[in-house]
Amino acid sequence: MEDPDISHITESNFQKIYSPSEDTFLLCDALTDEAEGIKERNPKIGVEIGTGSGYVLAHVSRLFKNTDLFVFGIDINPLAAKLTSKTLTQNGISRYEVINCNLLNPFALDRFGSMIDLLIFNPPYVPTESKEIQFNPKDEETWITSSFAGGLNGMEITQKLINQMDQLLSPHGVCYLIAIHENNPHQIANDLAEKGFRTIVVKKKRLRGELLYVLKIIRKK
């Protein structure tokens, strides 16, 4: 399959949003490898949190073209949300909604809860000081920081999602989450096991000095 077309995004845009990088491509490869298995789960609602350029979401939407899948793209960065919408349209995708928000905060989880069949998150995973993860929509300087700064152990944002996992994933749902070694993937898996989930490493690769993992998370039988 061809790579998603993101030719509309300019160099100056990439000063403010995350540019598709090794972790992006690793996640896309993992999803391509997993596509047949995901299709067997017959996913209807897909969500990607932190879409950035929209590269991954466009890739996923094309992998599952002509299936039931409808995708929600979420980004805290207003420019990323706007560009994601353009990327999806440019790649011939119509079954989507883009929302500019922080994680899934505005979703009424008692209504939307346990409804996500395919959840994708390439989080800001770089260990930084906690104060670096303060996002301010009015301060464009913080926009790009929000794409990578993960606070303590790079886990402050990922942990919020892990804590909500039970309210998010549908009974047959599957989540693909990127982590790096410094995030302590074993601890992530142990934490999720206590919450009733099984974690499988579907990719593990050293790229530019980062040991990257793609974790697959499903409910225990």
Place this chain on the structure above:
Amino acid sequence: MKLLTHNMLESQVKTCPEEKRFPLKIVATEIEETEIEFQRSFIINIIPKIDWGVLRGALEEMGLSEKYEIGSKVPENYEEDETFLQLAHHILLEIEIITGKFVCRGTGREFPIENKIANMLLTSEELN
């Protein structure tokens, strides 16, 4: 912004009373009716999760309640009612708010919608 999504969003403003968080009020200044591929089993699966009263209210706020008359509840055997499924598909996915805003019913806080995208961001002071 589609009415499917409107059916799932609530106000997270700290000072908003619980019972006024859902649904958000719609103020639509530009609406477009588009064409999106119909997937039957998607629609069949999503219908039981939709708050039908909220969907009716949304159409009313957008001035579309005469154009699209939907009953107060989902018809029995809706799975086999092709006309109903097509109508539900159109209302949930193909009516698009291009420009406008959502308004929190409890506080009046506005969430702008531009280029189809709702900005639901809150400052940390406003948030729960």
